[in-house]
Amino acid sequence: MKLIVKLLLTALAVLVLSNLLSGIVVDNYMTAVIIAVVIAVLNLFVRPILVILTLPVTILTLGLFLFVINAIIILMAGKLVSGFYVNGFFTALLFSVLLSIFRSVLFGMLKEEKKNR
Template sequence: MKIFLKILLTAVAVMVLAHIIPGVLVTNYVTAVLVAITISLLNMFVRPLLVFFTLPATIVTLGLFLFVINAIIILLAGKLVAGFAVSGFFTALLFSVLLSIFRSFLFSLLKEEKK
C-alpha cells in the first residue's frame, strides 16, 4: 500500500513540476502515473548500472555527477513514456533536482512514528 501511495505522490509531484518548469510536458494524470512508475523502475534497474560504470567520474566530481545520472534517467523516461516530454538536458537536470526535493518532502509526510 505504501508503494502505491509513493507512486501517486510522485505523480502529483510530476504534474506540479510540469506546470512550473517550462519545457516539461505531461499530457494528463494517467501519463503522470506512468512517468512515476517508469522513473521508479529506471531508478531500480538502470541507475545502479550507470552509477557503477561512471564511478570514476562520480569520485572525481565529488558526487556531482550523480545529478547528471538523474537527468539521464528523466530523459530516458521522456523517451519511453508517450505524453511526457522534456525539452533538453538542463531542463531534465532542473526537473530531476526539484523532483527529488518534492519527493523527499512528500515522503516525509508518510513517515510513521515509532513507539
C-alpha cells in the same frame, strides 16, 4: 500499499513540476502515474549500472555527477512514455533536482503521519 502511495505522490510531484517548468509537458494524471512507474523501474535497473560505469567521474566530482545520471534517467523516461516531453538536458537536470526535493518533502510528511499514530 506504501509503494502505491509513494508512486501516486511522485505522480503528483511530476504534475506540479510540469506546471512550474516550461520545458516539461505531461498530458494528464494517468501519464504522470506511468512516468512515476517508469522512473521507478529505471532507477531500479538502469541507475545502478550507470553509477558503476561512471564511478571514477562520480568520485572525481564528489558525487555531483549523480545529478547528471538522474537527468539521463528523466530523458530516458521522456523517450519511453508518450505524453511526457522534456525540452532538453538542463531542463531534465532541473526537473530531477526539484523532483528529488519534492519527493523528500512528501515522503517526509508520510513518515511524520506514521509516527503520530
